[in-house]
Amino acid sequence: MAVTGAVGAETPGVGAQDHGGTYSGGIWSWLTTVDHKRIGVMYGVSAFLFFLVGGIEALLIRLQLGTPENTLINPDLYNQLFTMHGTTMVFLAIMPLSAAFFNFIVPLQIGARDVAFPRLNAFSFWVFFLGALFMNSSFLFGGAPDAGWFGYANLTSTQYSPGMRVDFWVLGLLVLGVSSIAAALNFIVTIINLRCEGMHFMRMPLFTWMTLITSFLLVMAFPAITVGLVLLMFDRMFGTQFFNPLAGGDVLLWQHLFWIFGHPEVYILLLPGLGMVSEIIPVFSRKPLFGYAFVVYSGVLIAFLGFGVWAHHMFAVGLGPVANTVFAAATMLIAIPTGVKIFNWIATLWGGSLRLKTPLYFCLGFIAMFIIGGLSGVMHASAAADLQQTDTYFIVAHIHYVLFGGVMFALFAGMYYWIPKVTGRMLSDRLGKIHFWIMLVSFNLTFFPQHFLGLHGMPRRTFTYESGLGFEAMNLMSTVGALLLGSSMLIFIWNVLQMLRKGPPTGADPWGGSTLEWSIASPPPHYNFKVLPKVYGRDPLWAADTSDSRPGDDVEAPEPHMPGPSAFPLTTAIGIVVMAAGGLTTTLPVLFVGVAVVLFGVYGWAFQPLEH
Amino acid sequence: MERGRRPHTSGAPRWIGPLLALAALALGACGGPFPQSALDPASDFAWKLQDLFEGIFFWAVIVFVLVEGALIVAIFRFRERPGGAAPRATHGNTLLEISWTLAPAVVLVLIAIPTIRTIWDVDQPARGESLVVEAIGHQWWWEFRYPDLGVVTANEMHIPVGTQIDVRLTSADVIHSFWFPRLGGKRDAIPGHENQIWFTADSAGLYLGQCAEFCGLSHALMKMQLVAEAPEAFQAWVDRQKSDALAADSVIAAEGSQAFMRGGCIACHKVRGTVAQGVIGPDLTHVGSRRRIAAGILDNTPENLERWIRNPQAVKPGALMVVPELDDETVRRIVAYLQSLK
Numbered sequence: 001m002a003v004t005g006a007v008g009a010e011t012p013g014v015g016a017q018d019h020g021g022t023y024s025g026g027i028w029s030w031l032t033t034v035d036h037k038r039i040g041v042m043y044g045v046s047a048f049l050f051f052l053v054g055g056i057e058a059l060l061i062r063l064q065l066g067t068p069e070n071t072l073i074n075p076d077l078y079n080q081l082f083t084m085h086g087t088t089m090v091f092l093a094i095m096p097l098s099a100a101f102f103n104f105i106v107p108l109q110i111g112a113r114d115v116a117f118p119r120l121n122a123f124s125f126w127v128f129f130l131g132a133l134f135m136n137s138s139f140l141f142g143g144a145p146d147a148g149w150f151g152y153a154n155l156t157s158t159q160y161s162p163g164m165r166v167d168f169w170v171l172g173l174l175v176l177g178v179s180s181i182a183a184a185l186n187f188i189v190t191i192i193n194l195r196c197e198g199m200h201f202m203r204m205p206l207f208t209w210m211t212l213i214t215s216f217l218l219v220m221a222f223p224a225i226t227v228g229l230v231l232l233m234f235d236r237m238f239g240t241q242f243f244n245p246l247a248g249g250d251v252l253l254w255q256h257l258f259w260i261f262g263h264p265e266v267y268i269l270l271l272p273g274l275g276m277v278s279e280i281i282p283v284f285s286r287k288p289l290f291g292y293a294f295v296v297y298s299g300v301l302i303a304f305l306g307f308g309v310w311a312h313h314m315f316a317v318g319l320g321p322v323a324n325t326v327f328a329a330a331t332m333l334i335a336i337p338t339g340v341k342i343f344n345w346i347a348t349l350w351g352g353s354l355r356l357k358t359p360l361y362f363c364l365g366f367i368a369m370f371i372i373g374g375l376s377g378v379m380h381a382s383a384a385a386d387l388q389q390t391d392t393y394f395i396v397a398h399i400h401y402v403l404f405g406g407v408m409f410a411l412f413a414g415m416y417y418w419i420p421k422v423t424g425r426m427l428s429d430r431l432g433k434i435h436f437w438i439m440l441v442s443f444n445l446t447f448f449p450q451h452f453l454g455l456h457g458m459p460r461r462t463f464t465y466e467s468g469l470g471f472e473a474m475n476l477m478s479t480v481g482a483l484l485l486g487s488s489m490l491i492f493i494w495n496v497l498q499m500l501r502k503g504p505p506t507g508a509d510p511w512g513g514s515t516l517e518w519s520i521a522s523p524p525p526h527y528n529f530k531v532l533p534k535v536y537g538r539d540p541l542w543a544a545d546t547s548d549s550r551p552g553d554d555v556e557a558p559e560p561h562m563p564g565p566s567a568f569p570l571t572t573a574i575g576i577v578v579m580a581a582g583g584l585t586t587t588l589p590v591l592f593v594g595v596a597v598v599l600f601g602v603y604g605w606a607f608q609p610l611e612h
Numbered sequence: 613m614e615r616g617r618r619p620h621t622s623g624a625p626r627w628i629g630p631l632l633a634l635a636a637l638a639l640g641a642c643g644g645p646f647p648q649s650a651l652d653p654a655s656d657f658a659w660k661l662q663d664l665f666e667g668i669f670f671w672a673v674i675v676f677v678l679v680e681g682a683l684i685v686a687i688f689r690f691r692e693r694p695g696g697a698a699p700r701a702t703h704g705n706t707l708l709e710i711s712w713t714l715a716p717a718v719v720l721v722l723i724a725i726p727t728i729r730t731i732w733d734v735d736q737p738a739r740g741e742s743l744v745v746e747a748i749g750h751q752w753w754w755e756f757r758y759p760d761l762g763v764v765t766a767n768e769m770h771i772p773v774g775t776q777i778d779v780r781l782t783s784a785d786v787i788h789s790f791w792f793p794r795l796g797g798k799r800d801a802i803p804g805h806e807n808q809i810w811f812t813a814d815s816a817g818l819y820l821g822q823c824a825e826f827c828g829l830s831h832a833l834m835k836m837q838l839v840a841e842a843p844e845a846f847q848a849w850v851d852r853q854k855s856d857a858l859a860a861d862s863v864i865a866a867e868g869s870q871a872f873m874r875g876g877c878i879a880c881h882k883v884r885g886t887v888a889q890g891v892i893g894p895d896l897t898h899v900g901s902r903r904r905i906a907a908g909i910l911d912n913t914p915e916n917l918e919r920w921i922r923n924p925q926a927v928k929p930g931a932l933m934v935v936p937e938l939d940d941e942t943v944r945r946i947v948a949y950l951q952s953l954k
Contacts, residue, residue: 368680
C-alpha cells in the first residue's frame with residue numbers, strides 16, 4: 001500500500017484537489033505515513049491545537065490579572081498556568097509549527113522527493129506528539145508543572161516541589177528533546193545531501209537556509225538542557241545533590257545550563273520566522289531579496305553569537321562586573337546582524353511593486369513589531385539598566401514583542417502564504433486582512449502597556465497585585481487586549497474551515513513565487529517531482545531559463561517509487577513515552593515494558609524493507 | 613543630600629526624561645500614582661540606572677522613528693499601481709550594507725560606554741563607609757539583621773537618609789530577589805551565595821518593595837517596606853528595636869503573653885527577653901511597631917492580625933506557619949499581646 005492511486009475522497013475538503021493521492025487513505029495511513037508532507041500537516045495541526053491550549057492558559061492568566069486582588073484563579077493553579085503557558089508555547093506550539101514548515105516546504109524548496117530519513121521524520125513527529133500529551137496529562141494527575149518554564153533550582157527540588165509535577169516537566173522535556181534532535185539531524189542531512197542539481201548553498205532559498213541554521217542550533221543547544229534535566233532528575237529520583245546548596249551543590253549551575261540552551265532556543269524559535277519573511281517579502285514586492293548574502297550571513301552570525309549571551313538572563317544574579325560587561329557587549333552585538341536583516345527587508349520593499357495581500361500584511365506587521373521587540377532587547381542588554389527591568393512585566397512585554405509580534409506574525413505570514421500549497425485551495429484574503437488588523441491592534445493593546453507596568457514596578461509571575469500601586473488600568477487594558485487577541489484566532493480558524501469547505505482551487509503558483517515548491521501542483525503529488533529539477537541560479541522560477549526547473553505534471557516520466565509506510569516509528573515513540581511514564585511513577589515493570597517496546601520498534605524498523 | 617540628585621553620565625539630552633515620563637503618563641493616564649515605580653528614583657543607585665535607561669531610551673526613540681518611518685514610507689510609496697512597470701530587480705549594494713552595519717554599531721558603542729561605566733560602578737562591592745544590613749529571603753517573608761547595631765526585624769527595613777546602606781543578601785531556602793524599585797535595581801538572594809547591593813536614599817519616606825524572583829506558591833505575596841528617615845529618627849528606632857520586649861501593658865496582653873508562651877508559638881518565633889527563642893519564623897520582639905504584617909500584605913490592625921493567626925494559609929497560601937487549635941478568646945488575647953510589642 002505504498003501509494004494508493006485512489007483519489008482521496010475520504011479526506012474531507014482536500015479530496016477534490018488531491019490529484020496525487022497525497023492525503024488519501026484512512027487513519028491507519030496517517031499513523032504509518034512517512035511522507036514529509038503528511039507529517040508536516042500533522043505537525044501543523046497538532047502544533048496549532050497546542051497553540052490554542054497555550055492561548056487559553058494565557059487568557060486565564062489575563063482574566064486573573066484583569067483586576068487587583070482577584071480571586072478567580074488560586075495561586076496554585078496560576079503557577080501551573082504560567083508554567084505551562086511558557087512551556088507549551090515554546091516547545092509544543094512554536095517549535096513544532098516551525099517543524100511543520102520544515103517538513104512540508106524544505107524538501108520542495110530544494111527539489112527533493114522527501115527528507116533524508118523519512119521514518120526518522122515520522123518518529124520525530126510521534127515522539128513530539130506523544131510527549132506533548134504526556135506533559136499535558138499532568139493536569140489530570142495531581143497538577144501540571146508549576147515551577148516556571150525555566151524551572152530554577154532549587155525550587156524544583158523534592159523539598160520545595162514534592163509530588164510528580166516537576167517530574168512531568170523533566171521527563172516531558174527529555175522526551176521532547178529526543179524529537180527535536182532527531183528532526184534536526186534529519187534536516188541537516190536532508191539539506192546538505194538532497195539539494196537538486198545546481199542548488200548551491202548560496203542559491204538556497206532563505207527559508208531553507210534558516211532551517212539549516214536552526215537545525216544546527218537544536219543539535220548544539222539541546223545537549224545543555226539535557227544535561228541539566230538529567231542532573232535534576234538524579235537529584236529528584238536518586239538523591240544526588242547537584243543543586244542542593246546545603247550539600248555543596250550549586251543552584252546557579254542550573255541557570256547556566258538552562259540558559260546556554262535557553263538563549264539559542266530563542267533563535268531556534270525566531271530564525272525560521274525570519275526565513276519565511278525573507279521569502280515572502282520578495283515575492284510580494286516582485287523583486288529579489290536585497291542583499292541575499294548579507295541576510296544569510298547575518299542569520300549565521302545571530303546563531304553563532306546566540307551561544308555567547310546566555311548570562312544576560314542572569315544580570316541580577318551578581319556574577320560581577322567582568323561577566324556582566326562581556327555578556328552585555330555580546331548581547332548588544334546581536335543587534336547588528338538583526339538590524340542588517342531588517343534593513344535588507346525594507347530595501348527589498350523599496351522600489352518594489354507591493355501586492356498588499358494577507359501574507360505581506362503579516363510580514364509588514366512582523367517587521368514593525370519586531371523592531372519594538374529588538375529595541376527593548378537592547379534596553380536590557382545594558383546589564384545595569386536591566387537590574388530594574390529583569391523579572392518584571394517589561395520583560396514580559398519584550399518577549400511577546402519578539403515571540404508573538406515577531407515569530408507568530410511571521411508564522412501567520414507563512415501559513416497564509418503556504419497553506420494554498422498544502423491544501424490546493426485559497427484562503428480568503430478579506431478574512432485574512434480582518435484577522436491581521438484585529439491581531440495587530442489587540443496585540444499592542446495587550447503587550448504595550450506591560451512595558452510600563454514593569455517600569456512602574458510590577459514583577460512577573462505574580463498571581464495577584466495590590467490595588468493602589470497604579471497597576472489597575474494597564475492590567476485591565478492588557479486583559480481586554482488579550483481577549484480580543486484570542487478572538488482574532490477564531491477568524492483564522494473560520495477562514496481555514498471555509499477554505500477546506502469551499503475555497504477556490506489554487507493553481508500550482510498562486511503568488512508568482514520564485515522557489516521550486518511553486519513549480520508543482522498544489523497539493524504536490526506524493527512524490528513531489530516526477531523528474532528532479534535543475535536550477536541555474538537563485539529564484540529559479542523567476543530566472544529567464546526555466547525550462548528545466550518546471551518539471552510539472554506534464555513530464556511523461558514513470559511515477560517515482562517512494563518509501564512505504566511503517567508502523568515502527570510510532571511503535572518506538574510509544575515505547576519512549578511508556579518509559580517516561582515508568583520513570584515518572586518509578587515503577588520498574590512499566591519502565592521495562594517501555595524499553596521492550598522501543599527495542600521491538602527499532603528492530604522492526606531496521607529490518608522492514610523500504611518498499612512493500 | 614539634596615533631593616533628586618542625578619549624575620548625568622549618559623549624555624542624553626535633558627528632554628528625554630520628560631519624554632519618557634510623558635509616554636509613561638500617556639499610558640498610565642487612567643492609572644497612577646505609582647508608589648513602587650522604578651521611574652521615580654530616590655537613591656543614587658536608582659538615579660544611575662534611570663540616567664542610563666534614559667540615554668538608551670533616547671537612542672531607541674531615534675532608531676524607532678527612523679526605521680518604522682522608512683518601513684511606512686516604503687509601504688505607501690511602493691504599493692502596486694495598475695499599469696505600473698515591473699520593478700527593477702536589484703540584488704544588493706555593498707556600500708549600503710556596510711553603512712547599515714556600521715550605523716547600528718556606532719549607536720551600540722554609544723550605548724555600551726555608559727552601560728559599562730555603570731556596570732563597573734554598581735556591580736562592585738560597596739566603597740566607603742556603609743551601614744550593613746543583612747537581608748535573608750524566606751518563603752515568603754524577609755528577615756533584616758543589622759549586625760553592627762544588634763537589631764533583628766522582619767519585612768520592614770529602616771535606614772537613615774544620606775547614609776550608604778550595604779545590603780548583604782542571602783536566602784534560607786530558594787532563590788528570591790531583593791527589589792525596592794525606587795531605591796535601585798534588584799539583586800538575587802541565593803542560597804549558598806552572598807550577594808551585595810548598596811545605595812544611599814535621597815529623601816525620607818516609605819518605600820515599597822517585593823520579591824522579584826519566582827519563589828513558589830505565594831511569591832506574589834512576599835512584600836517588604838523600607839522606611840528612610842532622618843538620622844535622629846533612625847537612631848530612635850534602633851534604640852527601641854535593640855531593647856528587649858516590653859512587658860505586657862494590660863491584663864489581656866498579659867494573658868495573651870501566657871497563651872503565646874504556652875501555645876507552641878515559641879517553637880518558631882523569638883521575643884527577646886522572654887522564653888520565646890525560636891529562629892524559624894520572623895522575630896516578633898517589636899512586631900507591634902511594624903506598619904504591616906504577613907510580609908507587607910496586611911495593615912497591622914487587630915482585625916488583620918486575628919485573621920492571620922486564625923488561618924495564615926487563607927491569607928497567604930502555603931504559608932509555613934502552623935497554628936494550634938485556638939478558641940476565640942485566646943486568639944484575641946494573643947493579638948492584644950502582639951499589638952503591645954511596640
